[in-house]
Amino acid sequence: MATYDYDLFVIGGGSGGVRAARVSAGLGKRVGIAEEYRFGGTCVIRGCVPKKLFVYASQFSEHFEDAAGFGWDVPPATFDWPTLIANKDKEIARLEGLYRKGVEGAGGTAFASRATLLDRHTIRLEGEDRTVTADQILIATGGRPSGHPALPGHEHCISSNEAFHLAKLPKAILIEGGGYIAVEFANIFHGLGVEVTLVYRGKEILGRFDQDLRSLLHEAMEKKGIRILCQTIQKQVTRRKDGRLESLLSDDQTIVADEIMLCLGRKPNTEGMGLEEAGVKMGDLGEIIVDEYSRSSVKNIWAVGDVTNRIQLTPVAIHEAMCFVETAFRHNPTAPDHAVVATAVFSQPEIGTVGLTEEKAATRFNIVDVYRAHFRPMRNTLSGRDEKMLMKLVVDGKTGLILGAHILGPDAGEMAQLLGVILKAGLTKEDFDRTMAIHPTAAEELVTMYKPSYRLKNGERIAA
Numbered sequence: 001m002a003t004y005d006y007d008l009f010v011i012g013g014g015s016g017g018v019r020a021a022r023v024s025a026g027l028g029k030r031v032g033i034a035e036e037y038r039f040g041g042t043c044v045i046r047g048c049v050p051k052k053l054f055v056y057a058s059q060f061s062e063h064f065e066d067a068a069g070f071g072w073d074v075p076p077a078t079f080d081w082p083t084l085i086a087n088k089d090k091e092i093a094r095l096e097g098l099y100r101k102g103v104e105g106a107g108g109t110a111f112a113s114r115a116t117l118l119d120r121h122t123i124r125l126e127g128e129d130r131t132v133t134a135d136q137i138l139i140a141t142g143g144r145p146s147g148h149p150a151l152p153g154h155e156h157c158i159s160s161n162e163a164f165h166l167a168k169l170p171k172a173i174l175i176e177g178g179g180y181i182a183v184e185f186a187n188i189f190h191g192l193g194v195e196v197t198l199v200y201r202g203k204e205i206l207g208r209f210d211q212d213l214r215s216l217l218h219e220a221m222e223k224k225g226i227r228i229l230c231q232t233i234q235k236q237v238t239r240r241k242d243g244r245l246e247s248l249l250s251d252d253q254t255i256v257a258d259e260i261m262l263c264l265g266r267k268p269n270t271e272g273m274g275l276e277e278a279g280v281k282m283g284d285l286g287e288i289i290v291d292e293y294s295r296s297s298v299k300n301i302w303a304v305g306d307v308t309n310r311i312q313l314t315p316v317a318i319h320e321a322m323c324f325v326e327t328a329f330r331h332n333p334t335a336p337d338h339a340v341v342a343t344a345v346f347s348q349p350e351i352g353t354v355g356l357t358e359e360k361a362a363t364r365f366n367i368v369d370v371y372r373a374h375f376r377p378m379r380n381t382l383s384g385r386d387e388k389m390l391m392k393l394v395v396d397g398k399t400g401l402i403l404g405a406h407i408l409g410p411d412a413g414e415m416a417q418l419l420g421v422i423l424k425a426g427l428t429k430e431d432f433d434r435t436m437a438i439h440p441t442a443a444e445e446l447v448t449m450y451k452p453s454y455r456l457k458n459g460e461r462i463a464a
């Protein structure tokens, strides 16, 4: 039998890779892991974590405004971008250290190097100019912002990567895209006092989310002062003499901004890695094609996380990594479960959502009951904030099974986490009805919507 330097070599030290390396090393396997940039990956270094810290920072402007109605006299607040960046960087560096230590503490070997494949068992560590061999190889290289090379002047634009390190807070920013990253950054920059224009080619922001959430969030963002231009794209970006950027849009208007940020999707990191040469099959976007157990077309090469372009979320990458370890090293073949994944959009107001949208449910079930509460949350009464909250349950009219739960408003993400358990458990509307409310909370609306607001029969809306 061939002997290898490692039982497992992981390429990519992000959410999926680090988890697989740490747990496998903890099982006594000889594990190596290579990371070309910073351990922690997208989520920790330039994704979920710094983004959420920015969200918190950006929410204070509304908190200060709201405080007045509760009797507080808050002096005019000022905001210092360099302080936020420095504090964020300190926290990210701390987390980065923990990720690396976690692997090493479990007995794995961490390499700060780009890694590529020479063949199906040989890995080249570019930073160290040497090769190592491994029995099993896990590709967990994630993805990166897609960019827009066809856009004249695209070189003047930034992506989410650079947004975390801007030397100066822009006075005005144009963000192109309608996905959750574009929407979250539009709200972050607006909350920090930046003039924001969101440009999106689609009819409505946040495709694939429930239509109610999409249109109500759109309305709320515009009310705050964020300019949203749907069915519009950028045709050209130019740098003016004064250093500012000018964007020519498809409707021929021009927008002047200090930064233009492209949020046009993400591309799997598979180029130049020797994957094709090793026999690993990839899809049209460059994603690694895997079977239900995350195994690629080559028996000993596996892939988890964003590089497989299944569901691009941190907990999904981690779950896939755990299933990989079960399958490869614990003689317990386990396929990741991608059904009913709860998720949040950290917009302002926030979205928390799980299960089928009303529109999807209507295509799959004959009778769908929709329970909907659209109300002003208590904390917006004294503050005078004119912002409403949405709670919505989408229910199979025949069995009462909860098919989807959608929330727009404060703490929606926190609530969606628990609704995820409810949907995963297959609970019914009757279970909601016999659950005592917690008063006074916003979440109590979820268990006090006794009558459907309307019913959909074969997709047509009828009175309940």
Ligand SMILES: Cc1cc2nc3c(=O)[nH]c(=O)nc-3n(C[C@H](O)[C@H](O)[C@H](O)COP(=O)(O)OP(=O)(O)OC[C@H]3O[C@@H](n4cnc5c(N)ncnc54)[C@H](O)[C@@H]3O)c2cc1C
Pocket: 011, 012, 013, 014, 015, 016, 017, 034, 035, 036, 037, 038, 039, 040, 041, 042, 043, 044, 046, 047, 048, 049, 051, 113, 114, 115, 116, 140, 141, 142, 143, 160, 181, 269, 273, 304, 305, 306, 307, 311, 312, 313, 314, 315, 317
């Ligand atoms: C702005 C932003 C906000 C986000 N917010 C959220 C959120 O709120 N919630 C959520 O669940 N998800 C969020 N995500 C998505 C989340 O970050 C990803 O789904 C997650 O990080 C995927 O993990 P991964 O292990 O697949 O890849 P990654 O975390 O991307 O890790 C891959 C690592 O591989 C390294 N690498 C690549 N090629 C090589 C190579 N050849 N050799 C060595 N190393 C290599 C990369 O440097 C990277 O560190 C966000 C993403 C972005 C961009």
